[in-house]
Amino acid sequence: MSANIAVFISGSGSNLKALFDAIERGEIDGNIHAVIADRACQGMQYAVSRRIPFFRIDRKLPPDVFAKDVLHVIPKDTDLIILAGFLSILPPAVIQAFPKRIINLHPSLLPKYGGTGMYGLRVHRAVLAAGDECSGCTVHYVDDGVDTGEIIAQAEVPVHSGDDAHHLQKRVQRQEHELLCQTVAALCRQPPFNRNKDFA
Ligand code: GRF
DSSP: OOEEEEEEESSOOHHHHHHHHHHHTTOSOEEEEEEEESSOOTTHHHHHHTTOOEEEOOTTSOHHHHHHHHHHHSOTTOOEEEESSOOSOOOHHHHHHSTTOEEEEESSOTTTTOSTTOOTHHHHHHHHHHTOSEEEEEEEEOOSSSSOSOEEEEEEEEOOTTOOHHHHHHHHHHHHHHHHHHHHHHHHTSTTTSTTSOOO
């Protein structure tokens, strides 16, 4: 049986779309069975058009209520949770409920340019300000810290002279789609995400 995947989003949903496309091409042995957003966002359309259960949670709720809502909307038979451009911090109760089953995508080569407040264009501006010749993206497990969990995979992206943060963001995002789909495909082939195998 293929892995049941829940995807959390906050933005344009281009990574969610890349996952749907990879599943439709048969590259990922998985099935997105829930999409969850913490705000009204463009990415919702990809769930709605495919008639995938879609849930909206309110990021402005007090943390304990937010945690309860999140736990309530994640289907019980979820194998893998993907934070694909999800901007809220998941409360510890949620992380503890799914140990080593939540992964996040970050648009830099962690541990560089991670942590609270480092998201979107802020990351790319920091890379350019530091004069780095190379940036990239990272898929990592989510732990109680911000962008501190064990790194699963990374891919480098060159910085070109004359780049502004928007140019760099576009180049990194193209690489993110590939890295995320390849990493999810690899995870879905192995336990505990692949339901045909015994749990490790
Ligand atoms: C991605 O660049 C991701 O790294 C970051 O947020 C962005 C979301 O993009 N965490 P999208 O919503 O998947 O298009």
